[in-house]
Amino acid sequence: MNFNDIKALDEGYVLQTYARNQLAIDHGCGATLFDAEGKKYIDFTSGIGVCSLGYANEAWARAIYDQAMKVGHISNLFYTEPYAKLASRLVPAAGMAAAFFGNSGAEANEGMIKVARKYSYEKYGQGRSAIITLKNSFHGRTITTLKATGQDHYHDYFFPFTEGFRYAQANDMDSLLSQAGEDVCAVMMELIQGEGGVNPLEKEFVQSVAKLCQERDWLLLIDEVQTGVGRTGTMFAYQQFGVQPDVVSFAKGIAGGLPFGGFMTNEKCRNVLRAGDHGSTFGGNPMAAAAANVVMDTLTPAFLEEVREKGQYLRERIAALGSPYVSGIRGMGLMLGVGVQGMTHRELKDKLMERGLLCLTAGADTLRLLPPLVITRKELDQGLAIMAEVMGA
Numbered sequence: 001m002n003f004n005d006i007k008a009l010d011e012g013y014v015l016q017t018y019a020r021n022q023l024a025i026d027h028g029c030g031a032t033l034f035d036a037e038g039k040k041y042i043d044f045t046s047g048i049g050v051c052s053l054g055y056a057n058e059a060w061a062r063a064i065y066d067q068a069m070k071v072g073h074i075s076n077l078f079y080t081e082p083y084a085k086l087a088s089r090l091v092p093a094a095g096m097a098a099a100f101f102g103n104s105g106a107e108a109n110e111g112m113i114k115v116a117r118k119y120s121y122e123k124y125g126q127g128r129s130a131i132i133t134l135k136n137s138f139h140g141r142t143i144t145t146l147k148a149t150g151q152d153h154y155h156d157y158f159f160p161f162t163e164g165f166r167y168a169q170a171n172d173m174d175s176l177l178s179q180a181g182e183d184v185c186a187v188m189m190e191l192i193q194g195e196g197g198v199n200p201l202e203k204e205f206v207q208s209v210a211k212l213c214q215e216r217d218w219l220l221l222i223d224e225v226q227t228g229v230g231r232t233g234t235m236f237a238y239q240q241f242g243v244q245p246d247v248v249s250f251a252k253g254i255a256g257g258l259p260f261g262g263f264m265t266n267e268k269c270r271n272v273l274r275a276g277d278h279g280s281t282f283g284g285n286p287m288a289a290a291a292a293n294v295v296m297d298t299l300t301p302a303f304l305e306e307v308r309e310k311g312q313y314l315r316e317r318i319a320a321l322g323s324p325y326v327s328g329i330r331g332m333g334l335m336l337g338v339g340v341q342g343m344t345h346r347e348l349k350d351k352l353m354e355r356g357l358l359c360l361t362a363g364a365d366t367l368r369l370l371p372p373l374v375i376t377r378k379e380l381d382q383g384l385a386i387m388a389e390v391m392g393a
């Protein structure tokens with residue numbers, strides 16, 4: 001089918017909930033994609049930070065196929081090797097105690113919120129259930145995670161929302177303390193606000209929040225749905241902030257493109273959720289877990305170092321364009337935000353797409369770059385050449 005046929009079917013039969021790019025992707029290899037007409041694109045999106053191993057990765061596809069031919073799904077009422085094996089690798093890599101596997105970022109954050117509320121209820125009783133989150137954050141699209149998201153426009157229409165969320169200004173301890181009270185049980189935050197504009201938090205702020213959480217026995221919940229699993233050049237971003245969460249969520253990049261998410265708790269919280277307290281029909285599906293094990297095979301210390309180097313290279317090369325359209329570059333590893341001026345971020349994204357480079361947008365004025373972690377120097381250079389054409393001085 002060509003683009004117009006695909007689009008006509010979609011518009012006829014699909015809820016139009018996305019501001020879609022006018023492009024139908026057909027196939028890819030590495031960090032290179034091809035549309036339905038066969039036109040080539042360099043990919044600086046990896047889905048939205050999902051396809052960490054790029055496209056058509058042999059080991060990844062083989063692991064999914066092999067697992068599908070053994071057992072593609074079985075309920076969580078049985079043990080399976082890929083699930084147990086994945087947990088045994090991810091948990092130590094994160095410095096945590098135990099994992100729960102679900103399917104998506106919002107679901108992972110819901111689980112994290114449940115841990116916080118039950119921990120507090122069992123220790124302190126009712127009335128201590130409020131969670132402080134940050135303004136400009138993004139935590140998901142369920143009724144609860146929409147409310148956890150600190151952006152007003154996500155709080156329209158879908159009333160009544162889950163109660164018990166309060167918002168503090170990022171990098172502002174006074175603002176956070178102004179939301180503190182007897183009713184608080186946790187602070188939940190991203191360390192780089194992704195959807196909100198690729199804004200890294202200040203290390204000092206993050207450490208102060210962690211300290212306050214310890215003092216007040218609030219749980220520190222870190223949402224690493226976007227930043228986790230190698231994206232920022234370490235297994236988790238908090239490893240570069242010098243803090244350790246009580247609970248951390250992850251999703252996007254973990255299974256390289258299959259739906260997968262979850263959270264890990266520290267020792268203090270490992271027995272909060274017990275049999276019957278939480279679950280997920282599809283969570284930890286053996287094929288998705290097998291795929292995630294391939295991602296874990298890939299993320300060696302040397303590979304993570306390359307992610308940091310490639311991120312640094314991309315950053316330096318974009319700065320060296322001397323583009324009048326760039327107001328600044330932020331981020332860590334291969335999670336970069338380019339501030340856009342002189343045109344809108346969407347106009348710039350569309351111009352780059354026309355020339356063969358796929359990028360994302362974030363916040364009000366940011367071009368968001370989340371290339372596959374396996375992107376090659378050659379692909380980076382091809383993408384940069386397109387940026388130079390479109391944005392050059």
Ligand SMILES: *Cc1c(COP(=O)(O)O)cnc(C)c1O
Nearest residue numbers: 104105106138139140194225226
């Ligand atoms: C994408 C994202 C989510 C939501 O994940 P879904 O898989 O879409 O539910 C939550 N938190 C952060 C930080 C994200 O980037």
